[in-house]
Amino acid sequence: MPKNKLNPSNWVDLYADYLFNYTITRVNDSVVAEDLVQETFLAGLKSAANYKGDAAERTWLISILKRKIIDYYRKINSKKGKAEIKMGYSNKEDGEGDWLEDHIADPFDINAEDAMQNEELGLAIQECVMKLPEKQAKVFTMKTVQGIDTEDICKELNITPSNLWVIVHRARTALMDCLENNWFKK
Amino acid sequence: MSSIKKYFLISCEEAKQICDKMQYGEATFWEKMKLKFRLMWCDTTKSYSEKNGKLTKLCNEAKLKSLDAQKKEEMKKKISTGTEV
Structure with missing residues (x-):
């Protein structure tokens, strides 16, 4: 089954x-x-x-x-x-030098590593957001990811600002716990 | 004196809510003062505040993106009809 x-x-x-x-x-x-x-x-x-x-x-x-x-x-x-994906020297002039050495990853270039970590982090956060109850996920995304004003969210979802902050609080608390387990302990 | 004390003494729940508002830059000056006062002696608020700040930092670092609502509605419609428009 x-x-x-x-x-x-x-x-x-x-x-x-x-x-x-x-x-x-x-x-x-x-x-x-x-x-x-x-x-x-x-x-x-x-x-x-x-x-x-x-x-x-x-x-x-x-x-x-x-x-x-x-x-x-x-x-x-x-x-x-x-x-654009062909690598290697096309003529003799370029051929002077060490092909392998020229193409080795630059150890001081930390941007690629940072980008990779940010990508994993983004997905870890999204996974935790998906575990939230629907309304919490929606309010959190609108407020944190889309940066919509409190007033506009309240109008759209027909809730009061104090309701919104309670929902945000629950969502953030759950996310902190989730990330604690899925990101920091990884 | 007692009225000042009463004004500054907030519950843990209220302090947490102010802390949440601060993450979005929506806490007023007095709310921030009240929170700072509570942070001086309440470990629970302090721990929440640290974690909350960490969460904000992570969300900023991750540069999360979301599909816009209109696009989502469009997708929902296409899925419900099951055909490509």
Whole structure:
């Protein structure tokens, strides 16, 4: 008997932001990332019959997204030609010097490592946000990620400012605990 | 004197809420003063305040992004019809 079931009507609320953050760090373009997330959902819908329920819904969607990202790179690579990924010296003049030494990663370039850590951190936070009750996740995202004014959130969700701060407090407390376990103890 | 004391003495819950507001730059000057006063002697508030600041720092470092609401609605519609528009 399958353990997991698909529930496409909840996909956007539950996974869209997670998948979007996952994609944007890989394609570095928000419009492309939006399209890939959308394509992932639609592809998931089409192949829903093949879902056996062994993997969690999110894991399954990520595996589809990964393929979409690879396809995206294949497509742009074939369009632009492969010149940019060719490495090596094209003539004798360039050939002077040590090929390997010139292409080794710069140990003082910490930006790449930082970026990688930020990406993992972003996904760890998103995972914790997904575990929150729906309303808490929504209010936290609107307030913290989108930076929407308290007044505007209250109007949109029809809640009072004190309600909002109670929700924010619960969300932040849960997130602190979650990150304590999933990020700092990792 | 007692009225000043009464004004500055806030509950732990109130202190935590002010601390939350501070993370979004929405605490007033007096709220900040009240919180500072409580932080001098309350370890629970101090611990919460430190963790809360850490969470804000992590969220800033992670540069989290969110899909805009309109795009999400669009996606929901496409999923519910199950066809690409």
